[in-house]
Amino acid sequence: MSSYLTFRILKGLLVVALISVLTFVIMRLMPGDPVFMLLGEGQIPITDAQIEAIRAKWGLDRPYHEQFLVWVVNLLRGDFGTSLIRTGVPVRQMIFEAIPVTALLNLYALALAIAVAVPMGILAAARRNSWIDYATNAFSALGIATPNFWLALMLIVLFALYVPRWFGDLPLIGRIPPFGLRSWQGWILPVIVLATEEMAVLMRITRGTVLELLPQDFVRTAWSKGLSERVVLYRHVVANALLPVVTVIGFRIAFILSGTIIVENVFAIPGIGRLFVDSVMRLDYQVVQSLVVIFAVLVVIVNLLTDLVYALIDPRIRIS
Amino acid sequence: MSTSGRQLTRRRALRRFFANRMAVVGLVVVTVLIIVAVFAPAFAPHHPTDDIFRGMRGVGPSWEHPLGFDHLGRDLLSRVIYGARIALTVGLLSTLIAVVIGVVVGAVAGYFGGWIDEALSLLVDALMAFPLIALLIVLAAMLGPSLTTIVIVIGVTVWARYARVVRAEVMSLRERDFVIAAKALGSRDRRIIWRHVIPNVLTSVIVLASLQVGSIIILESALSFLGLGVRPPTPSWGGILADGRAFILRYPHIALFPGVMIVITVLSFNFIGDGLRDALDPHDKR
Numbered sequence: 001m002s003s004y005l006t007f008r009i010l011k012g013l014l015v016v017a018l019i020s021v022l023t024f025v026i027m028r029l030m031p032g033d034p035v036f037m038l039l040g041e042g043q044i045p046i047t048d049a050q051i052e053a054i055r056a057k058w059g060l061d062r063p064y065h066e067q068f069l070v071w072v073v074n075l076l077r078g079d080f081g082t083s084l085i086r087t088g089v090p091v092r093q094m095i096f097e098a099i100p101v102t103a104l105l106n107l108y109a110l111a112l113a114i115a116v117a118v119p120m121g122i123l124a125a126a127r128r129n130s131w132i133d134y135a136t137n138a139f140s141a142l143g144i145a146t147p148n149f150w151l152a153l154m155l156i157v158l159f160a161l162y163v164p165r166w167f168g169d170l171p172l173i174g175r176i177p178p179f180g181l182r183s184w185q186g187w188i189l190p191v192i193v194l195a196t197e198e199m200a201v202l203m204r205i206t207r208g209t210v211l212e213l214l215p216q217d218f219v220r221t222a223w224s225k226g227l228s229e230r231v232v233l234y235r236h237v238v239a240n241a242l243l244p245v246v247t248v249i250g251f252r253i254a255f256i257l258s259g260t261i262i263v264e265n266v267f268a269i270p271g272i273g274r275l276f277v278d279s280v281m282r283l284d285y286q287v288v289q290s291l292v293v294i295f296a297v298l299v300v301i302v303n304l305l306t307d308l309v310y311a312l313i314d315p316r317i318r319i320s
Numbered sequence: 321m322s323t324s325g326r327q328l329t330r331r332r333a334l335r336r337f338f339a340n341r342m343a344v345v346g347l348v349v350v351t352v353l354i355i356v357a358v359f360a361p362a363f364a365p366h367h368p369t370d371d372i373f374r375g376m377r378g379v380g381p382s383w384e385h386p387l388g389f390d391h392l393g394r395d396l397l398s399r400v401i402y403g404a405r406i407a408l409t410v411g412l413l414s415t416l417i418a419v420v421i422g423v424v425v426g427a428v429a430g431y432f433g434g435w436i437d438e439a440l441s442l443l444v445d446a447l448m449a450f451p452l453i454a455l456l457i458v459l460a461a462m463l464g465p466s467l468t469t470i471v472i473v474i475g476v477t478v479w480a481r482y483a484r485v486v487r488a489e490v491m492s493l494r495e496r497d498f499v500i501a502a503k504a505l506g507s508r509d510r511r512i513i514w515r516h517v518i519p520n521v522l523t524s525v526i527v528l529a530s531l532q533v534g535s536i537i538i539l540e541s542a543l544s545f546l547g548l549g550v551r552p553p554t555p556s557w558g559g560i561l562a563d564g565r566a567f568i569l570r571y572p573h574i575a576l577f578p579g580v581m582i583v584i585t586v587l588s589f590n591f592i593g594d595g596l597r598d599a600l601d602p603h604d605k606r
Contacts, residue, residue, distance in 0.1 A: 145534060
């Protein structure tokens with residue numbers, strides 16, 4: 001068991017290493033020059049010597065492999081370097097400022113998604129062809145097909161434009177701002193948008209898992225023992241269904257992060273996603289590279305943990 | 321005269337597919353979309369970029385212009401129709417690229433095993449460990465926004481999923497009798513892969529592909545939305561959404577229609593994919 005664990009950790013490290021190298025290469029290949037971008041692209045008269053001096057200061061003139069090595073060593077020491085565009089600001093600080101926002105947003109969205117999707121999925125499977133089943137399937141299909149940034153825009157229009165127009169200044173719904181997180185109401189729409197995508201997938205998985213379990217022998221045994229539907233459903237079926245659902249949640253972390261990137265952009269939320277997009281556009285190497293490595297490490301760790309949880313809980317795997 | 325096993329399976333699958341109402345609806349919608357996209361000039365009432373109606377900026381829908389105008393005074397219906405071209409082109413071409421790369425990588429990894437498998441699996445894992453949008457943003461920014469960029473960039477990032485599926489299937493196929501027999505007969509590996517292994521994984525690949533086209537269309541529109549996709553003034557659904565976003569509170573109708581089109585298109589492809597999966601399911605007794 002522990003050798004499997006070590007093997008997986010090593011593999012994870014290799015994956016992260018590979019991603020780091022790839023990102024480094026890609027960032028260096030991008031057209032444009034951060035020094036020029038910083039200096040306003042030719043607006044300020046500046047001599048070549050000064051440009052060289054700035055380049056030297058940031059170590060951009062050293063050969064590529066040297067830059068890479070320097071970066072990796074710093075990374076391992078926890079030093080993410082300083083931003084090239086917001087000069088002198090340590091990347092670590094920028095990232096740490098942005099993480100809590102994104103983390104909270106995702107957490108709320110995930111909680112909402114689980115709270116709605118899992119019960120509905122279970123009910124839909126338990127009562128096939130009922131209206132709950134149809135509603136769940138319809139919502140799930142629509143949720144998967146809807147681009148989250150479009151949903152975001154539609155909700156913004158609805159709540160910032162039409163609700164005040166039709167209902168006036170309602171205390172809760174009427175005051176939802178179209179973007180920004182200045183008040184707690186600002187969180188409502190982004191969380192809903194992020195949650196919807198997850199809900200759609202989770203509903204499908206939960207329903208599918210429960211449907212697979214229902215015809216199995218252990219359920220029939222429970223029925224024939226005379227247990228009520230509630231006990232059979234919750235105690236036996238759901239407990240077994242939760243395992244695959246939990247693992248799916250674990251594996252979807254990477255997707256949830258993708259969703260955040262666009263949603264943060266639409267709602268102007270100062271989180272990691274927006275930091276990433278802005279930094280890519282501005283060629284802020286250090287930020288992008290650091291973020292990529294952090295993303296990768298996060299996803300690898302979560303996948304590893306999910307695998308572990310699965311292996312620990314499922315006695316079939318443990319014994320084999 | 322007897323029909324081969326493969327023909328029988330195909331016929332049965334077709335029958336099951338067409339018995340599935342939603343799948344047929346999806347197929348009809350997609351067909352209509354493809355026809356409209358290919359013959360866009362015939363369907364679009366006006367030119368998508370050149371016909372600018374003075375003084376009609378941001379005007380909403382009317383009988384002559386069912387979708388209204390965009391912020392520059394161009395007819396939205398025509399723009400949305402031409403946008404279908406981009407969406408379908410990217411959706412289908414990128415899928416093709418991804419399928420080719422993914423099947424080759426997956427088949428090689430699954431068939432040969434050993435260090436080749438380890439190395440390729442590492443690459444696949446690295447690719448999948450990453451939020452796709454992030455990777456796409458970086459690559460698209462690097463290569464500059466254009467249709468070619470988008471097709472290539474999406475194709476080159478999405479193949480990992482196919483590789484994984486194909487690899488798993490090939491690994492199980494490797495032990496099957498007909499492969500062992502072919503080897504015993506002295507067939508070269510390349511021939512075995514090409515003639516025996518790949519045709520058998522095609523079923524799963526086709527199902528996966530049709531289910532993935534939808535998400536590729538959404539990815540393309542997301543990139544265009546961020547300004548990294550097809551360059552304006554060429555109309556793409558994501559691009560029109562970006563326009564709509566800038567004027568979201570003033571001309572809300574601009575952002576409405578491209579999104580609806582995306583939902584309809586993706587839904588249709590998903591229905592087709594589901595239908596194919598159910599029709600080709602070997603365990604289904606119908």
